[in-house]
Amino acid sequence: MPFNLKTLTFNHDLGAATTSALNIRRNKDLETALPEYDSAIPRSAQEQCAAYAIAPTRNQAVFVRCVFELPGGTGFQVKATGGGVLGDLDAKAVGPSGLGIVTVDFPLSHRNFTAIGRHDVSWQWWVRQQGAKNWQALVNTSHRIYLLLDIPGAPWVQTFGDKHCPWTDLLDHACVIAGGARSEMAASIAHVKAIYSNYSLRYDIVSGAPRYGFGGMGGSFKLTNWIAYVLQGTPPAGPTFCSGSGEAYNNNWIINCYDAAASLALMGKAVGARLDYYFHGPFGYLRFVLPIGRGKCNNPFYGCWANDPVRGEDEATRSGFGNHAYTKLTGQNNYDACMRQWRSWLEQLILSIIYFIVWLIILIITFGLVNRIDLLERAAGWLVNLPQADYNAATIDTSTPAEAAAAGGNPVVCVLDFQVV
């Protein structure tokens, strides 16, 4: 029997994520492979995947479990080089064994788990007989490794066999969007900007209705459709929103703020950022904002034909948000992927300079420990890391009694879920 790496398992402890990879699945219908590598089953690197949570594995003896087939009575040494973020595997004794099968755990002693990421890595495995000098190439194994800040929070779970275990079809996008982020704030900002800018999404200017199943305060988000239509960019050709008008557009790329908030919370949570969905109603008349995929606007429901997103300041005939949805990070500050604050170019320029100076001062006096990158984004109108009062001031117009009467709601956290049936 020749020496062989039979299987390699990253997720060897289905009940914990400290020394083992997380429980994951591909999507609603398909599981990921376990063991992740099996020499008898040819698979791509993407199929031989694993996800690690950075926080619970910190200072832990994380290891991978290998099963080797070997000739009886002979002892070997095995090591692996390369591995990208997983690092080299130091040499370990394998065998001798009379049974011809040996299980050996290799510590990930040289891993580099520091930031969110999606990494396609390869290990070159080497083997030599005990006492031999030269290493012989054994096999090359390739893997897709997802690094998350922490164990994804609800509605994601870590119950083995559950369809709410994190989906790699989502992590393929979420880990790239937030790639390099080392904090929940940085990951959340990256997701806000990506949802708002990267997918050609446009706000529903007729009724502000959701397209992806989460209805204001409850429901199940159609995550499978969101991944296919939005993140993978393959929506069905029809139907057409505002058909026949200048606003005609693929209806699957029309969204409202429930869609934006629910997707932001689910994608943020998937990479370990504790973003929760909040419903705020009544919301009120808007200040000048930039709804997703739209221009300057204080009249969000101008319909297919009217083309008047901007009406006079304080004009009571304009439409407003009956309600709104956004996310909060750890129940504190707001992150909104559905709209940006509108600013004139001069205002942007002045604020960019001021915020840059403030950011730099904070960075210097804290010796680099506090990196308020959100300040740099706010100058451009991004609604990120904003305390509730600042968020309200930036978005809700309460300057007349009629406008003040239309506002007055408070954000309420909602239970988020996604379709798995």
Place this chain on the structure above:
Amino acid sequence: MASNLRERFGRKRALPQSSLTGDFRFVPAEYTSLREHRIAHEEVNVLEKPLAVDRLYFLAHGSDSLQLEFALCLEGAAAAAELLFRRAEAFQREPAAEAVRDLTLAQGTGDLGVAWLWGREERNGVAGFVRHNVLAFLQGRYETLLEQARELDAALVRTPAGAGPAQIDESSFAVLRVPPGGRVDLGLPVRPGEQNFFIASGGSVNRDPKEPTRHYFRAGLGRGQQLVTVLRVGSGLLPARQTIRITIE
């Protein structure tokens, strides 16, 4: 708006506790007001809360479009009414209070129903109603929406219905056994034109990557009796339900 709608329309009348016992298949050509429409896109889902077979149609006719949703709630008419209000509340735009009409009172559509035009100078609106345990929710051109709702309601009235829940359960004597973390094939036959939806406890039902028509149960790590509910949906709303008992041991 949310509380207003429920206050104004939800508590006015008791809903009949009737459920469809015959299947309802939506074919646009069978309705005068929808005859010219073609289905541009169609989706079928099973909702878990409330448990419902949900069919979504996007219809087009020239520059007009209609979004039509039917949801058959297996838990009864009250669940359908709850779903109606959830749908009616799920807009960021708030209709003027005086614009919201009682569809049942105005034109006898549904056991419970609401409709509104978004704005005086606009042509789009919403109509939603519950008949038996079925929600119908329409969004499109308001001047045709009310007639479309009336015709759809008449078709639902003609569909066989009974006082209790429909007999949709199929007998199943299979008891499958699987170790914790293991997998067991469900052995369900593939029927053309039908889709299976699965609700499982203690694990999940997954598609075999090598044979996409085959499904298997992946056991969780806990031992004990578990259930897999299979809802088989054809081209209509009424599903067939099979329950498979699984012992994780």
